[in-house]
Amino acid sequence: MLHELFTPSVQHALDLVGIFVFAISGALLAVRKNFDVFGIAVLAEVTALGGGLFRDLVIGAVPPAAFSDLGYFLTPLVATVLVFFLHPEVERTQTAVNVFDAAGLGLFCVTGTTKAYDYGLGLTSSAALGLATAVGGGVLRDVLANEVPSLLRWDRDLYAVPAIVGATMVVLCIRFDSLNALTSGLAVLVAFALRLLAMRYHWRAPRAWNRRSNAREEPETEKATAQ
Amino acid sequence: MLHELFTPSVQHALDLVGIFVFAISGALLAVRKNFDVFGIAVLAEVTALGGGLFRDLVIGAVPPAAFSDLGYFLTPLVATVLVFFLHPEVERTQTAVNVFDAAGLGLFCVTGTTKAYDYGLGLTSSAALGLATAVGGGVLRDVLANEVPSLLRWDRDLYAVPAIVGATMVVLCIRFDSLNALTSGLAVLVAFALRLLAMRYHWRAPRAWNRRSNAREEPETEKATAQ
Amino acid sequence: MLHELFTPSVQHALDLVGIFVFAISGALLAVRKNFDVFGIAVLAEVTALGGGLFRDLVIGAVPPAAFSDLGYFLTPLVATVLVFFLHPEVERTQTAVNVFDAAGLGLFCVTGTTKAYDYGLGLTSSAALGLATAVGGGVLRDVLANEVPSLLRWDRDLYAVPAIVGATMVVLCIRFDSLNALTSGLAVLVAFALRLLAMRYHWRAPRAWNRRSNAREEPETEKATAQ
Numbered sequence: 269m270l271h272e273l274f275t276p277s278v279q280h281a282l283d284l285v286g287i288f289v290f291a292i293s294g295a296l297l298a299v300r301k302n303f304d305v306f307g308i309a310v311l312a313e314v315t316a317l318g319g320g321l322f323r324d325l326v327i328g329a330v331p332p333a334a335f336s337d338l339g340y341f342l343t344p345l346v347a348t349v350l351v352f353f354l355h356p357e358v359e360r361t362q363t364a365v366n367v368f369d370a371a372g373l374g375l376f377c378v379t380g381t382t383k384a385y386d387y388g389l390g391l392t393s394s395a396a397l398g399l400a401t402a403v404g405g406g407v408l409r410d411v412l413a414n415e416v417p418s419l420l421r422w423d424r425d426l427y428a429v430p431a432i433v434g435a436t437m438v439v440l441c442i443r444f445d446s447l448n449a450l451t452s453g454l455a456v457l458v459a460f461a462l463r464l465l466a467m468r469y470h471w472r473a474p475r476a477w478n479r480r481s482n483a484r485e486e487p488e489t490e491k492a493t494a495q
Numbered sequence: 496m497l498h499e500l501f502t503p504s505v506q507h508a509l510d511l512v513g514i515f516v517f518a519i520s521g522a523l524l525a526v527r528k529n530f531d532v533f534g535i536a537v538l539a540e541v542t543a544l545g546g547g548l549f550r551d552l553v554i555g556a557v558p559p560a561a562f563s564d565l566g567y568f569l570t571p572l573v574a575t576v577l578v579f580f581l582h583p584e585v586e587r588t589q590t591a592v593n594v595f596d597a598a599g600l601g602l603f604c605v606t607g608t609t610k611a612y613d614y615g616l617g618l619t620s621s622a623a624l625g626l627a628t629a630v631g632g633g634v635l636r637d638v639l640a641n642e643v644p645s646l647l648r649w650d651r652d653l654y655a656v657p658a659i660v661g662a663t664m665v666v667l668c669i670r671f672d673s674l675n676a677l678t679s680g681l682a683v684l685v686a687f688a689l690r691l692l693a694m695r696y697h698w699r700a701p702r703a704w705n706r707r708s709n710a711r712e713e714p715e716t717e718k719a720t721a722q
Numbered sequence: 723m724l725h726e727l728f729t730p731s732v733q734h735a736l737d738l739v740g741i742f743v744f745a746i747s748g749a750l751l752a753v754r755k756n757f758d759v760f761g762i763a764v765l766a767e768v769t770a771l772g773g774g775l776f777r778d779l780v781i782g783a784v785p786p787a788a789f790s791d792l793g794y795f796l797t798p799l800v801a802t803v804l805v806f807f808l809h810p811e812v813e814r815t816q817t818a819v820n821v822f823d824a825a826g827l828g829l830f831c832v833t834g835t836t837k838a839y840d841y842g843l844g845l846t847s848s849a850a851l852g853l854a855t856a857v858g859g860g861v862l863r864d865v866l867a868n869e870v871p872s873l874l875r876w877d878r879d880l881y882a883v884p885a886i887v888g889a890t891m892v893v894l895c896i897r898f899d900s901l902n903a904l905t906s907g908l909a910v911l912v913a914f915a916l917r918l919l920a921m922r923y924h925w926r927a928p929r930a931w932n933r934r935s936n937a938r939e940e941p942e943t944e945k946a947t948a949q
Contacts, residue, residue: 298647304700306655307647321553326775328784330555335611335620342619355703384789392796393789407866412634414643416868420752420761428760473758476809525874531927533882534874548780557782562838562847569846582930639861641870 279379284343286375289368291316291347292358294409296365299355301413308352311409312344319404323380323397327387366467370430374459377402377431378452381438391439398435403428422475426466429473434459506606511570513602516595518543518574519585521636523592526582528640535579538636539571546631550607550624554614593694597657601686604629604658605679608665618666625662630655649702653693656700661686733833738797740829743822745770745801746812748863750819753809755867762806765863766798773858777834777851781841820921824884828913831856831885832906835892845893852889857882876929880920883927888913 294315298308317334324332334340351358358365380401384394403419406427410417418424437455441447465471521542525535544561551559561567578585585592607628611621630646633654637644645651664682668674692698748769752762771788778786788794805812812819834855838848857873860881864871872878891909895901919925 299703301643301647302649302702303647304649304702306700307649308703310647310655325552325779326785326789328555328782331553331614331616331620335553335616335624338617338619341623352703387785389785389789390792392792393785396795397789411638411865411868412644412647414638414641414868416755417866420755420757420764420866422756422758422761428764473760475756475758476753476762476806526930528870528874529876529929530874531876531929533927534876535930537874537882552779555782558780558841558843558847562780562843562851565844565846568850579930638865639871639874641865641868 280339282375283379284339285368286372287316287340287343288347289365289372290319290405291344292351292365293369293406294344295348295351296355296358297409297413299351305348305352309345309348311412312348312351313341314412315405315409316344316347317341317405318408319376319380319401319406322404323384323401326397326400327384327389329383329387367464370460370463370467371456373402373427373431373463374434374456377434377459378438378455381435382447382452385439385442391443394442395432395435395439398438399428399431402431402435422472424472426471426473427463429471430459430462430466433462507566509602510606511566512595513599514543514567514570515574516592516599517632518571519578519592520596520633521571522575522578523582523585524636524640526578532575532579536572536575538639539575539578540568541639542632542636543571543574544568544632545635546603546607546628546633549631550611550628553624553627554611554616556610556614594691597687597690597694598683600629600654600658600690601661601683604661604686605665605682608662609674609679612666612669618670621669622659622662622666625665626655626658629658629662649699651699653698653700654690656698657686657689657693660689734793736829737833738793739822740826741770741794741797742801743819743826744773744859745798746805746819747823747860748798749802749805750809750812751863751867753805759802759806763799763802765866766802766805767795768866769859769863770798770801771795771859772862773830773834773855773860776858777838777855780851780854781838781843783837783841821918824914824917824921825910827856827881827885827917828888828910831888831913832892832909835889836901836906839893839896845897848896849886849889849893852892853882853885856885856889876926878926880925880927881917883925884913884916884920887916 291312294311294313295308297315298311301307303311317340320340321332321334324330324334377398379398381394381398384397384401385391389397407417407419410419419427434455437458438447438452441451441455518539521538521540522535524542525538528534530538544567547567548559548561551557551561604625606625608621608625611624611628612618616624634644634646637646646654661682664685665674665679668678668682745766748765748767749762751769752765755761757765771794774794775786775788778784778788831852833852835848835852838851838855839845843851861871861873864873873881888909891912892901892906895905895909
């Protein structure tokens, strides 16, 4: 059993923090889209729990954690109430929200990968599912809000890469039999730090070469051309 | 075994009615979006079966009822044929369709909650999954039609609340050990009636307080400001 | 065990070809939508594996093939690299891509139907799930790209019908106990040929009769009125 890397209560508390900050990001988008209070709650729940729900369906862990742990279900409702009454204040702390979201990203890519491996997936598949756990909720959030998922857009700072790095570190540790609380924590920290750096320096990923719409652009200059 | 609250044949007939009216709502949207006959059939199937399919995947009831009961699969095709040939007449009966849709909402939130509890979920999770059963098909319908789900929009009459009330009544009955055909039927009726009242009096849910785009609006005055 | 209709290695090679061409179609749409390289990879993976993933979740085959066969996961990444560096050349071979996509459609509707039947679904449900396997990835691709699924649009050449015919041939063969490598191959070929003919002659499906927006149009004249 790998997935109790930390003591259960620490693990659970970290999960709830990740769920909470993802829920905040969903609720804020709902307010921006002018949804009513139930729309805010739905988007908060979907953003917070969607990635883990997808992971649990794929590995056959039914009922999924989202429906068996009451705290997982109630935390997004707390985020909904908070955003409902205080959203200008929450918007003003957007930087704080982004920092927490980066923490959630780091945490979920690591716990998602570990849980997938626990359920018998191979190393590469586990990393892929860890990535899906970390980014899936945000993709569902954007689909429900009828927007192009920000994960896919070239004009957003790197989001997938930090999660890929974190998930890859976990499977390398598993491969070399050295996964423990310390190395997992390190993977979380690296993913977290990479995401913070990507936001700070607006790191972006290249688009396809030789797109027709523009003259040839070297991917390396892409960062400077955020429109 | 709770979920045979009614005799199986009554239960099955009620399910088919709910599936039929949800399919009509999907098929009508498909016509409005100018889809071809296969698009109409796909949207009818997804709207009618999507919520139950999601519920069955979450509780691990595979293959889901949507794929094991032929009547569930064929009913939306009947709705497709009807809308295909007669859609102006069906549109003219929009009120009738809305009334049936309200009945489907009431029925599905109750049967969804009961089935989820039967499969071992907790009370709160069962109610949440009952809600998802009732509204899930409509959300998928809107996502496939590339529209913001009407469930989430503030300018639509209350849709989630009646289902939440119905699902909550069911779990309270379970909690106090008094779930039977009578109390379930009552929960269906209450959800149904609430939805009818919401449509009749255009009840709406409040949006977030202190939204930037407008001056402060009290949620209570929201009903009057449908734009 | 029906689903090893061909020798395993032939079956596997055919699967990878289907996955590859579906991935190309996802990657090309991603480039057109101006996604970055990770967006291209995500859309390639989702398009190629989404239909089979849905099928495996419905029949309870967890973990799904998409997460247990490394080749399934890596093939879309090869397609991503190819499109990333060479997409004008790939676009120029659009006809070739369409032909391969038609082959993938034919193949997936047959293998999807067969696998669903293997897992105990009824004949009609197996055909429906075979259809979902063949078209599901494309629907997910369009939803993630925030477009109306081309499967549903009336102004696209028939896509569902060839898959329905192929899936129906398979279940008829099962019904009359004559499913073997030859008849399956024939079903693939028929679906493939129908799709090619639909593209060549722009076969379209009728929209609902008596739509309000236009004067009465006979479905048979629809083909000529692509706007």
